[in-house]
Amino acid sequence: MKIMQILQLHSNFIVFKPIKKEINLAEETKKEEKKIEQVLVLFTAVEKEDNISLVNRAIEELHIFLKNLKVNRILIYPFAHLSNNLAKPRNALKLLKEMEKKAKNKGIETFRAPFGWTKQFTIAIKGHPLAEQSRSYLLAEKKEISKKEEIISKALKAEQKLRSFWHILDSNGSLIPIEDFKFGGYKNLELFSKYEITKARASCEMPPHVTLMKRLEIADYEEGSDPGNIRWYPKGRLIKSLLEQFVTEKMINYGAMEVETPIMYDFKHPSLSDYLNRFPARQYLLNSEDKDLFLRFSACFGQFLMLHDTQFSYKQMPLKVYELTRYSFRREKSGEVCGLRRLRAFTMPDCHAFCTDLDQAKKEFETRFKLSIEVLNEIGLTKEDFEIALRFTKDFYEENKDFVKKFAKSYGKPLLVELWKERFFYFRLKWDANFIDNQKKAAALSTDQIDVENAKRYKISYVNERGEKKHPLILHCSPSGAIERVIYALLEKAHKNQQKGKSPMLPLWLSPTQVRLIPISDDYIENVVELSETIASNAIRVDIDDKASTLPKKVREAEKEWVPYIIVVGPKEVESGTLSVRDRENNRKVEKMKLSELISKIQTKIQNKPFKPLPLPQKLSKRPQFYG
RNA sequence: GCCUCGAUAGCUCAGCCUGGUAGAGCGGCUGCCUCGUAAGCAGCAGGCCGCGGGAUCAAAGCCCGCUCGAGGCUCCA
CATH class of the missing domain: 3.30.930.10 (Bira Bifunctional Protein; Domain 2)
Known part of the structure; x- marks a missing residue:
């Protein structure tokens, strides 16, 4: 036996207007529109067995609920349709007034819609999980039941199917x-x-990939757009x-x-509107020459x-x-x-x-x-x-x-x-x-x-x-x-690997720089440029760190950029014709190999994958810094 | 859309509680160093303290609103 049916809706606003007296006992009121904002609306049906002690308990519960919701404004809205076991109007009105009084005593800002009228209303319900709740107060067991409201029956049916x-x-x-x-x-x-x-x-914490996408100059947020529209470097x-x-x-x-x-x-296209109406609107809308369009x-x-x-x-x-x-x-x-x-x-x-x-x-x-x-x-x-x-x-x-x-x-x-x-x-x-x-x-x-x-x-x-x-x-x-x-x-996978102690990196075919050449001093820039021409002609993205900096620092920066192959060029390499290749995948060990070996090693790994040339100037000294 | 937290130099952040001259490291620029595999040294420049409003003689700081970001809800056709 359920009594005291209350449907609670946390709403941005409700507008209601009494239209016509429904019963003789209807309260006196003006037929004026009333708007209340940021309010918990209590659609309430008073049932036959309801009494004052139930009202007390309902208000106690409500008081706690309001605190959780951080709201202190309610509207008691008589709503007979919640029950087929309604109390007599005289009793109902008495208990509604009692609710109002008790709530006010608790310090809750309380409004009450007039009893006994048909009313017209518009309500905007908030989207959080506590916004829609129905409560029934049982007499026999002193227990409150809370469940999702059935009034929005469409949604409920969908949910059951789901x-x-x-x-x-x-x-x-x-x-x-x-x-x-x-x-x-x-x-x-x-x-x-x-x-x-x-x-x-x-x-x-910030998701690892967000930090990485910025630091690696891949992408970034664009405040000048809408959230979720990204800027790509x-x-x-x-x-x-x-x-x-x-x-x-x-x-x-x-x-x-x-x-x-x-x-x-076009929103009005018959096939489209039918499809759209089936689902909640999540579109970007725009209007052009009186036409409504969606993206x-x-x-x-x-x-x-x-x-x-x-x-x-x-x-x-x-x-x-x-x-x-x-x-x-x-x-x-x-x-x-x-x-x-x-x-x-x-x-x-x-x-x-x-x-x-x-x-x-x-x-x-x-x-x-x-x-x-x-x-x-x-x-x-x-x-x-x-x-x-x-x-x-x-x-x-x-x-x-x-x-x-x-x-x-x-x-x-x-x-x-x-x-x-x-x-x-x-x-x-x-x-x-x-x-x-x-x-x-x-x-x-x-x-x-x-x-x-x-x-x-x-x-x-x-x-x-x-x-x-x-x-x-x-x-x-x-x-x-x-x-x-x-x-x-x-990016998230690379971060996972880093957590496991491996060097984070992108797959070779996606690495913006595949090979970085570092001359040991300015005297070797020319040798390095020559090398780069051979490598680049084999469809490999190679760049040159010609900045005025020290060798260890250049190696460190290349590692921070996740460059798969780092090659330092000095007198030893020029004389021997052998390269010292630091292989990121192989625990960053320096291996000696011929240029042709390196090229075929890379080509084997990226075969059948698309290729595009370097997206930035080859010389690091010519590059702007997009982030950091 | 709701709740919580955050926004200060290009980046990462300190300062905020308790109002009174804007701080560091990194990066940038300049100079020195010409270097052998994860940070060489020095100097200089760089700020509407996210935006708007309020209280105050006085705000980066306190109060309110907004924008953007993160987490949790919820959502994910």
């Missing part, structure tokens, strides 16, 4: 409830699972550009057709609109379309953007595959999974660096157990499984690779999904063997995840 059941899929393909799985050596997977399920962490631009080129080449080799689509779209948050719109107008049949399928979106925009909440981990403007390689049926989609899904893992590996992120999550609906699993099993076996490392009883998102099956950083936070890199909804929404169709028009299934894949996030992962 309820996740967590498992581990081991490399034999067995689905094990997460609480039964022994993580043992799978520390990273355990961290990831905990992150996904409880999201509990604690840490108070020459070295960062180079790294980003190489990654972009690499992923794009991989996708073209896979058979995807590269396209380019607009970055802004794309993925390549989906452009590609779907393109495919809507494209003629294709089962013979061309799976049909693969790729775009590198620079940029995609998501106006993430201000508390969510962070370094390169989560941005508001990001570069997303996005590849859609249009498939005839589930069998074709599953096959393509596997191909792209392998391809994505390969992409991550070649970038420099190995299986030990990320954890895979596989997410599907219950019905998908029931129908495709063998497929799931095969998938797990081929990967050969346990995966986290998230299972939903019903489909809420537009996909039935999804995988994502997640990087775990130094703060034990997880960030998704590559992902692929089987979309069963959008072909219909965008009226995309193909012609099948019998000449019938059919909607395809659409796979959405980002083979690497956002490029910025890949850089975040590489």
Whole structure:
């Protein structure tokens, strides 16, 4: 038996206006609009069994709650719809007035909306977890129940659908409830699972990659823009550009057709507005010549609109379309953007595959999974660096157990499984690779999904063997995840290595300087310039520290820049024709080798990777200092 | 969007509690040193103390608001 129903909403403001008397007992009041700001609104239904002692307890509890919330203003708002067991109006009014009195005695600034009227109201509810709460005060047990409010029934229904059941899929393909799985050596997977399920962490320092991105002159915050819009220095631009080129080449080799689509779209376009309305608005909006536009948050719109107008049949399928979106925009909440981990403007390689049926989609899904893992590996992120999550609906699993099993076996490392009883998102099956950083936070890199909804929404169709028009299934894949996030992962990984006592570095093919030449004195600058010409002509980024400084200091600075190969040139080298190469990867030991050996060593390591020349003047004395 | 913390020289930070002349190290510039694998020596320049308001004879410091950053919530189509 529940009584004293109170729905508490912490709001920025509420505006209400009495419209019409509902009952004879209605209080006298003016039909004026009233606005109260920064207030905890108590929608209250007084029920049959309520009494003064309950009111007392409710106010006691409320007083503590307000302290936690750091709010001292309430509005008691009679709201009959919370109960089907309402008290008699006379009693109800008496208890409401009692509530008001008790609250005022506690020193709470108290307002009360008139009883017995239909009222019109507008409320702006705050976004924090305590903002929406309903409380019931029980008579029998002296216990308060707190739960999420059911009034916003839409959200609740969605949430029920979204309820996740967590498992581990081991490399034999067995689905094990997460609480039964022994993580043992799978520390990273355990961290990831905990992150996904409880999201509990604690840490108070600047994320390592943020310090690094600045210190290495890769990227920096730009206060002149919006949060999450980043400034890229020459070295960062180079790294980003190489990654972009690499992923794009991989996708073209896979058979995807590269396209380019607009970055802004008309809000009123029928397909788009339908899609947008399904999700909370997180877009950058702009207005131009009376047109409302939003900035794309993925390549989906452009590609779907393109495919809507494209003629294709089962013979061309799976049909693969790729775009590198620079940029995609998501106006993430201000508390969510962070370094390169989560941005508001990001570069997303996005590849859609249009498939005839589930069998074709599953096959393509596997191909792209392998391809994505390969992409991550070649970038420099190995299986030990990320954890895979596989997410599907219950019905998908029931129908495709063998497929799931095969998938797990081929990967050969346990995966986290998230299972939903019903489909809420537009996909039935999804995988994502997640990087775990130094703060034990997880960030998704590559992902692929089987979309069963959008072909219909965008009226995309193909012609099948019998000449019938059919909607395809659409796979959405980002083979690497956002490029910025890949850089975040590489920097965080380097920091992890440093914690383990290894020299932090970027993969050789991404290092802005691959070889640094240091003349022992000014007399050897000419020899060094000559050397650099040979090295550079072999598509290797080489630079020269010609600054007026000392040798040990130049070595130190090169190490701080994570230069993979440092070569000191003096009389010994010039006479012997042998170089002294300090190899960062090999514990910074100095090795003697011929120039040709060095060149072929580097070329072996970076073969098949894109190349771009030095992004800065070759002589360090000619370079500006962007940071520090 | 909420809560907590932070913002001082190009960078990293001290000073703030208890109001009264703006500090250090690194970096930069200049000069000396011409050097053998992680910091050579000296001098000089460099500040709207994040922005706006308030109380005060007086603010980097106290109070209020904002912006940006970090952590925690929440979110992550």
